[in-house]
Amino acid sequence: MGKRFIDISSLPKAWRKLEPTLKLTWFYLWNNCDASGVWEIDMDLFEFENGFVFDFEALKEELPDELEKSGDLILLNQYIAINYVTLKDNYNPHKPVFRAILKNNLKLKPSLNQGYFKLEDEDEDEKEEEYEKGGVREKTEINKNFLKMTCEYFSQVGEEREMKVWSFLKSLKNQNKLQEFQKQTKAYILYKTKSEETTHGWLSYQAEWENTNWHHKLSKLGSSLKEMNNEVKEKVKQYD
Known part of the structure; x- marks a missing residue:
């Protein structure tokens, strides 16, 4: 103590x-x-x-x-x-x-x-509460399912590592970048799974995620997300 x-x-x-x-x-x-x-x-x-x-x-x-x-x-x-x-x-x-x-x-x-x-109703309110700033609507709290998906995919398992990921996501939220990060990260996971390319470590992805439009790269692999293999899509959807 x-x-x-x-x-x-x-x-x-x-x-x-x-x-x-x-x-x-x-x-x-x-x-x-x-x-x-x-x-x-x-x-x-x-x-x-x-x-x-x-x-x-x-x-x-x-x-x-x-x-x-x-x-x-x-x-x-x-x-x-x-x-x-x-x-x-x-x-x-x-x-x-x-x-x-x-x-x-x-x-x-x-x-x-x-x-x-x-209170229980506060948890529900936090999930629904949104604010509008600069024309972008952003969730006010970190999505727990997205946090879990990110930690598991990048092998950031354990209380200390999960806390560091949570802190990073919170900093993105404060910069109004969290929504874009979620979009790009889901696209990144789908892209890497489908292309079977080597994945980044968490620290390198954290530093470089803005340098590549993973959503655009993903679209180049197929004409649309609808054509993705169901198994690949479930890797992301299971956390929604």
């Missing part, structure tokens, strides 16, 4: 009158949560290590704005803000935090630098 900060002054006045067991519960959660401030409930372990029963309802009643519960997960609302101040996408010490945010299905409030549990 790495070093972590705690700021009692940020807690409400109700903290002063908390029962000792509730104060110990708070400290335990803070010291045993993951990088995003989430603790997975383990009643038996908690009781074994503390000598009393875990009581979330009592703690929530006294500190209603400080923690949230979703299923078997408890989120400490101020943990990210106190420990990391401002999160940065490409800053290596912060990458474990982003991985934990993804794992726990959290959403970040940039203005407060706090995480919160996403």
